[in-house]
Amino acid sequence: MKTYINVFKTVMRIAPGRRLQVFQLIISYTISNIIKLLPPIATAGIISVVTRASNFNAIWFYVILFILFTILYYSVNSWSYYLETGLVRYYYSTTQHLLFNHIAKNPLILESISKGRITDTFTEDVSYMYSTVRSGVYALTSFFQLFLIFLIFSANNIFLGLLALVVDAIYIYLMNQNSKAAAVRFDGIRKSQDKNWDLLFQILNNLKQITSLSLMPSLTSKIVSNNEVFDIQNSKRYKILSTRYCKIPLITQIGKISIYVFLGYLVFNNQLTIDKLVLLVGYYEMVIRNTDSVLEELLNLSNYSIRIKRIDNILKFKSDNQIDYGDLDNDYIEGEVVFDHVTFKLKNKKILDNISFRARPNEITTIVGRPGSGKTTIINLLYRLYAANSGKILIDNESIYHYSKKVYASNVSGVFQNPFVFSASIRENLNIINPNIKEQNKALKRARIYQKITSLKNQFNTKIDLESKVLTDGDLQKLAIARAILTNAEILIFDEVTSHADPETIKEIVEILEDLKQDHTIIIVTHRPEMMKIADQVIVLKEGKIISKGKNKDVLSKSALYRTLRTATFVENSDDEKEFEKSDRSSDIIPLDSISNSMIK
Numbered sequence: 001m002k003t004y005i006n007v008f009k010t011v012m013r014i015a016p017g018r019r020l021q022v023f024q025l026i027i028s029y030t031i032s033n034i035i036k037l038l039p040p041i042a043t044a045g046i047i048s049v050v051t052r053a054s055n056f057n058a059i060w061f062y063v064i065l066f067i068l069f070t071i072l073y074y075s076v077n078s079w080s081y082y083l084e085t086g087l088v089r090y091y092y093s094t095t096q097h098l099l100f101n102h103i104a105k106n107p108l109i110l111e112s113i114s115k116g117r118i119t120d121t122f123t124e125d126v127s128y129m130y131s132t133v134r135s136g137v138y139a140l141t142s143f144f145q146l147f148l149i150f151l152i153f154s155a156n157n158i159f160l161g162l163l164a165l166v167v168d169a170i171y172i173y174l175m176n177q178n179s180k181a182a183a184v185r186f187d188g189i190r191k192s193q194d195k196n197w198d199l200l201f202q203i204l205n206n207l208k209q210i211t212s213l214s215l216m217p218s219l220t221s222k223i224v225s226n227n228e229v230f231d232i233q234n235s236k237r238y239k240i241l242s243t244r245y246c247k248i249p250l251i252t253q254i255g256k257i258s259i260y261v262f263l264g265y266l267v268f269n270n271q272l273t274i275d276k277l278v279l280l281v282g283y284y285e286m287v288i289r290n291t292d293s294v295l296e297e298l299l300n301l302s303n304y305s306i307r308i309k310r311i312d313n314i315l316k317f318k319s320d321n322q323i324d325y326g327d328l329d330n331d332y333i334e335g336e337v338v339f340d341h342v343t344f345k346l347k348n349k350k351i352l353d354n355i356s357f358r359a360r361p362n363e364i365t366t367i368v369g370r371p372g373s374g375k376t377t378i379i380n381l382l383y384r385l386y387a388a389n390s391g392k393i394l395i396d397n398e399s400i401y402h403y404s405k406k407v408y409a410s411n412v413s414g415v416f417q418n419p420f421v422f423s424a425s426i427r428e429n430l431n432i433i434n435p436n437i438k439e440q441n442k443a444l445k446r447a448r449i450y451q452k453i454t455s456l457k458n459q460f461n462t463k464i465d466l467e468s469k470v471l472t473d474g475d476l477q478k479l480a481i482a483r484a485i486l487t488n489a490e491i492l493i494f495d496e497v498t499s500h501a502d503p504e505t506i507k508e509i510v511e512i513l514e515d516l517k518q519d520h521t522i523i524i525v526t527h528r529p530e531m532m533k534i535a536d537q538v539i540v541l542k543e544g545k546i547i548s549k550g551k552n553k554d555v556l557s558k559s560a561l562y563r564t565l566r567t568a569t570f571v572e573n574s575d576d577e578k579e580f581e582k583s584d585r586s587s588d589i590i591p592l593d594s595i596s597n598s599m600i601k
Contacts, residue, residue, distance in 0.1 A: 051275065120194060410489060
């Protein structure tokens, strides 16, 4: 019983509103269950009139009572359904909203909880919030009804009341134990489903690479393995449910026969009238039905508790590295970024070690290094996804942790490797950032995508989706750049924005970035030599440490690793690169595809 109370409390804590409506639902269910006890009284009255051969017209009194009880019952049910409609909507929308906001504020949650589980919780588990409330209310009020029926039995014969109570108590106990066992198997089923969901996401996100590397057979084998676990858990659950529905109910039938024999004995010895026999038989049939319904709801609560726990675990998640925003509202930012002896550890592993550099306005600062060297971690620190363990990260000589959320979000923006756009029209994708059409057009022109959009049949009303393919991957990347420009952020961060781009798109993005640096601080993470060439300042990372930094030409002359990265793909070497090419022939050459594959992994 403690489990059921706790899951009900958890729902009330997650979504504390509408408690008055929940209380009203309890009242309506209680009244409904009391009214259910009245029609058998009218039925017994009719039997009494017939068996005693009294005035037949008296039967109409009980008929009218029966009709009134029925009307009253369905009227109260209408009230219950009205309350339920509002509560279903409230719990579903409120819980989804809470999950959405919490996940948005805690992006590191994906490192602890799989996408598959989050998706399943967001779409499936939330729909059981109200179901938990309803099952709890139904079980509570049904127990009250059972209590009243046992009182009626005891009022007629104390032994009869005790017999009915003992039989029902044993039945409830056995079924409750069965519910707990079934819930354990249900938890195992949900976990195996989560694994398949997560595997499906990985396959969909990396389908091209998986196909090219012929990884699908091994992944299919993994799915089959997960399904085997599912089958084992499901099979055990059905065995438990078989006991529930095919063996334990025999107790009810034995108890039912015992009670009916005892009732017959009372009638035979003139200790019970026929009308009371009909009344008590009707009530005991009600006991059987209600007990089964209550037990079904308790089984549901056991299953729902798994779902509610999943919701609660997500809402309680908070990373050790998560940091809150400050209250500094100074929005006059020039955009100088400073890393001052920054060290960062994740799960006791040092990712960045004593990192120091300065990214200035009107310059392009490019961060390069082999996969796993810490490049993306620097970007994540700038996006405040993590907090540095030591050292300072400053913007205009002020800690990034001091700025308010509004100021920081409006001054630090960027574009990621895979452009993110909503499945909506181009205009709607831009309106999310800034609805000013003049500003939108200006940003689109700077991102070299305005002409392409205006050449489309529906222009800005063109819907972006996977099927239409009206915009190429390069177009989507430029649209994402336009959206970053539209934020009016002083600091723009570009994380591998050309990793999947064709040569023409790379050339355009290079020109875009050279234009943007005129009024922005530009920070780039890249493995593309074309992008490295335009850097005013280069920072070379190796195993979380800066091994070289400075002006592009100076770093090229000093760092063998940088020269290797600059010649890692088949592009035309610059004069500077040709100067050092001969001395670096013994260096390891990293093919583009190996860099990409490592990054995917």
